[in-house]
Amino acid sequence: MAIDAKQFHCPNCYADLKFDPAVQRFTCEYCRSSFSEAEVTDFMRRYMEQEQQYSDLEEGQLPPEPEMSEEERRDRESFNEETQLYSCPSCGAEIISDGNTAAAFCYYCHNPVILKGRVDGRYRPSMVLPFEFDKDMAVQHFHSWAKSKWFIPKDLISAAQIDKLTGLYVPFWVARSSTSSRMEAIGENRRSWTSGNYRYTETKRYRVVREATINYEGVPADGSQKIDDLLMESIEPFDYTRARPFNMAYLSGFYADKYDVEKEQVFPRIKQRMFTNNGTMLDSTTNYMALTARRQLDRIDTLSWDYMMLPVWFMTFDYKGKLWEYAVNGQSGKAAGELPVSKGKLAAFCILIASLIILAVFLGGYFLT
Ligand SMILES: [Zn+2]
Ligand SMILES: [Zn+2]
Structure with missing residues (x-):
């Protein structure tokens, strides 16, 4: 070496x-x-x-997928047979519906859509968070949210506009992972005092080592390019503990989007989110004024994915040549969106809540002085 x-x-x-x-x-x-x-x-x-003990998967490289079971193969086949894929010639959006729910217009740009055929079985979700209230209730949630805003164009809340509110299952990648991190640093504590004409500063330095295994039960990343990431984050959190194994019956009466962002693409973002959080947790167990010469080693020990459908009441509004997006969390009723008169307002609603259930096991640290 x-x-x-x-x-x-x-x-x-x-x-x-x-x-x-x-x-x-x-x-x-x-x-x-x-x-x-x-x-x-x-x-x-x-x-x-x-460092080698913590050598991690390369960016974008995922652990091998488990072999597909016979049951999964059958599920994928029936998904293919029971769903219909519509596509929008105007904006390119693709819409999945069950055989009984005919999609007439595009949830995104409101233009007529055309039937394209069946949906490939690999787009079958493994989990679904069912809608917890109907369209009338969604309209109420939307109204009470919109009422609190300064200015609403009339047509935004017209009946014709509200009619476009669509119950849409948005595809998400949700990672479950066990991770290990090790943090090493010099912890510094300083104190100053004055004696006579002299000012003294005493700096004590300690060697700090922290190791932890941290498990994540659900780190989400939106799998759709079409829908604004920030909008989806601003209606978080979703309660993943209420997720159920996917069943076609949940699609009835709703549309679903299909993922166009592979999990390989969201993996680096998810990994970053977990390791950054690990670092924060490890640092929070120390009690120094400063940590210097800090290094952090991280490793993913296990990783598995759910391809999950999340319930969103979604609406777009064409105003002065721009498309404005609104969304209501189909589980909690939390609404968000950007209003034509107040740009940048979305950011105010965007409180990033990392919906992470964390179990941490800390192995000691030790001092050198
Ligand atoms: Zn469209
Ligand atoms: Zn030294």
């Missing part, structure tokens, strides 16, 4: 080492230790071995 001298870290505190020609040793400016080349090389070997 080739180790670049520039990357030598202090075995005591992880700070960068400098070579001192006068004594022919590597010295640490922080903790004032010095080491022979053999000592440093040995430490660096262990340091890098640790």
